[in-house]
Amino acid sequence: MKRAATAVLAGMLLFLTACTGLPTSGPVNAGNLPKDADDTQTFDLVPDxxxxxxxPEQIVDGFLRAGVGAQDDWQTAREYLTPEYAPEWQPLASVTIDRLSERSAAPASPAPSPSPTTEASSIEITxxxxxxxxxxPAGEYVPAYGAPVSLPFRLVQRDGExxxxxxxxxxxxxxxxxxxxxxxxxxxxxxxxxxxxxPDVRWFPGNLIAARVxxxxxxxxxxxxxxxxxxxAFPDDVTLASSAVPLIDGGTTAQVELSTAAFSLDERTxxxxxxxxxxSLASVGVAEAQMxxxxxxxxxxxVPFRSTRVKSDPLVEIAGDGFGFLVADSIETIPGLSRAVEEIDAASVEVTADHRSAAVLNGSGAVLRAYADETFEVLDGSTPDLVAPSIDTQATVWSASRSDPDAFAVYPLEGDPAVITALWPSVSQLYAFQLSRDGTRLAALVRANDRTEVWVAAxxxxxxxxxxxxxxxxxATTxxxxxxxxxxxDGNLGVLLNSAQGSTVLLQPVGGRGTLLAVSSGAVDIAGGNSTVRLRTSEGALLIQRGANWEEGAADIAVLGVQQGLPE
Structure with missing residues (x-):
């Protein structure tokens, strides 16, 4: 059952994050994938x-380097193993991503219990x-942050090698x-x-990628x-009838064969x-799927699903010109809502996808909700040290304190406010947080364990x-x-950081390694476009990401607003 698999995976993830050695069991996915299921990627890396x-040290080093060669189920890597052991080794039990420059081997030592298959001698290397x-094992990327790992190997001589x-x-x-x-x-x-x-980001070997997805x-x-x-929508009793997922129509369509239980499902499902x-298949370049x-x-x-794209024009407040979308050199107001925001003396603004309400932090540190009928209400005017609030798909405003971040206050449009408590007891400071545009995830920039960390939670x-x-x-940690x-x-965060060297932006995927962009001017706010970054500097300049560079879009920006989508 799929829920049972969840429990197994939970235990495996805890093991991965705490281990000091490479996990020694567990396949990447259940079932065997045939070698000719699809050909969406050809590997160019051929190990020696x-x-x-x-x-012995060269054999261990060569074996580790042969991990780049996924051809024929890591056939080259298996050549470093004895013929008896080669079929037993499971290359996809897990993957450790390491720093090549920091690999080191302890001197070889005689093995205390030689293998019964040993002809001459047996030694061990760590x-x-x-x-x-x-x-x-499920393809999830789990950061390790420089954890030391010891990998034990035993070697024997066969025909002098x-x-x-x-x-x-x-x-x-x-x-x-x-x-x-x-x-x-x-x-x-x-x-x-x-x-x-x-999106639930996973990492799979590039061969047979459609079948793995x-x-x-x-x-x-x-x-x-x-x-x-x-x-x-996939019920527990509907499974793959074949692990092969052939690509037809010139490689544009994946054929996915399901078990007979699929015949009993209704049209909507x-x-x-x-x-x-x-x-899911489109994310790896397969245009169509046929069940x-x-x-x-x-x-x-x-079926149609709602997009989380936002308006391409930045959402800003310019002193003297008002609040709205910056189109060319003028402000395009949001009917009713712009007027309400302008009355608040806003320090931060986050607008719902339908443009009918917004979460606002004002200059006095209070959290408010503004409405498209030009009104607003104070939600929290007494809690000290509030960070910029966020607003979700239901127009519920989320609020939290910077120095007491173990609870979020939530203010729904209808009904009483509530408090979600004891979320993250290890957090000593909350720098910022934001709900994803689909409302399913909360991202937070926190101080925890004496370091700055980027978190995401359901x-x-x-x-x-x-x-x-x-x-x-x-x-990520930094x-x-x-x-x-x-x-x-949907799947990437922009994280604004400061250090003695100046401002940087961490482009951080939810499930993968982030990259850093330097910022020439000191930045104080960040907002997302459509997979791009917008910044406001301490001098009120608007910076817009253009690849690895920054383009100045406007001056005198008092507020850089956040969009949670577009009206339907």
Whole structure:
């Protein structure tokens, strides 16, 4: 059952984050993938086979380097193993992403219990690596932040050559080469209202990628941290009937064969399944998907889902010109809402997708909700040290204190305010937080464990009202001081940081390694466009990301607003 698999995965993730050695069991996904299921990527990295006369240390080093060669189920890496052990080794039990420059091996020592297959001698070598991240058996990217890892190997001599007859399952890839061997994929789920699609980022070997994505979606659960916030149309009794996912029509369409239980499903369920499958495969370049039972097409059609794109024009308040969208050199107001915001003396503004309400922090530190009928109400005017609030898909305003961040106050449009308590007891300071545009996830920039960390957690709801925030997934840590963060799209965050060297922006995917962009001017606020970054500097300049550069868009910006989508 898929829920049972969730529990197994939870235990595996805890093991991964705490381990000091490479995990030694667990496949990437259930079932075997045939070698000719699809051909969406051809590997160019071909490792060297064992060299004649190589020392034990050279054999271990060569074996680790051969992890880049996924061809034929890591055939080259298996050449470093004894013929008896080679079929037992499981390369996809896990992946450790490390720093190549910090690999080191302890001197070889005689093994205390030689293998019964040993002809002449048996020795042991412990390889030490510095882990930057792991990839779990389900393809989830788990940061490790430089954790030391010890990998034990036992070697024996065969026909005068050293070979490995005991090794940890899994492969080790240095961080620069990892993206060339593995590809990210967005396994798509619905939010609980079946309105939005929510990406669950996984990493899979680039060969057979369509089959791996289909298997993760149909046969596996969502990632443990995301599971409370999402729904899937695939019932537990509907599974892949074949692990092969052939690509037809010139490689543009994936054929996904399901079990016979799919015949009993209603049209709405099938259409939602089709939508999830199509969009999941689209993330790895497959344009269409065809679900079948045996050779019979199911005839499902994808359902519409709401986009989380925002207006391309920045949302700002310019002193003397008002609040609204900056179109060319003038402000395009939002009917009614702009007038309400202008009356508040806003310090931060976040506007709902329908442009009918906004969460506002004013210059006095109070949290308010503004409305499109030109009115506003104070939600919290007494709690000290409030950070900029956020507003979700139900127009519920979220508020929290910078120095007492173990609770969020939530203010629904209808009904009484509530408090979600004891979320993150290890947090000593909350720099910033923001709800995702689909309302399923809360991202936070926090001070925890004496360092700055970027977190994301699932939001659980009861009839649309938020009732809990799940255990956080730590996306990144940094020695820099946190300033602000923003969702850039469905799966990426922009994080504004300050250090002695100046301002930087961390472009952080939810499930992967982030990249840093330097900022020439001191920035104080960040907002997301459509996968791009907008900044406001301390001098009131608007900076817009253009690739790795920044373009100044306007001056005298008093407020850089956040958009949560577009009206339908």
């Amino acid at each position: 086979p064992p060299q004649a006369g190589a020392s 390889q030490r690596v510095t882990a930057e991240a792991y990839v779990s 050293w070979r490995i007859d005991l090794a940890p399952d899994g492969i080790v890839l240095y961080q620069e080469v990892f993206p060339s061997v593995f590809r990210s994929a967005s396994v798509m789920y619905f939010d609980k209202t079946w309105t939005y699609l929510v 289909a298997q993760a979606l149909v046969d596996g659960p969502p990632s443990q941290w995301l599971d409370p916030a999402v729904a899937t 099938l259409n939602r399944m089709q939508t999830q499958l199509e969009q 079948t039972v045996g050779t019979t097409p199911l005839g499902a059609e994808a 939001v659980s709801r009861d009839g649309g009202t938020p009732v809990a925030v799940g255990e956080p997934l730590v996306l 020695p820099s001081e946190g300033v602000d963060l923003a969702w850039l799209d």
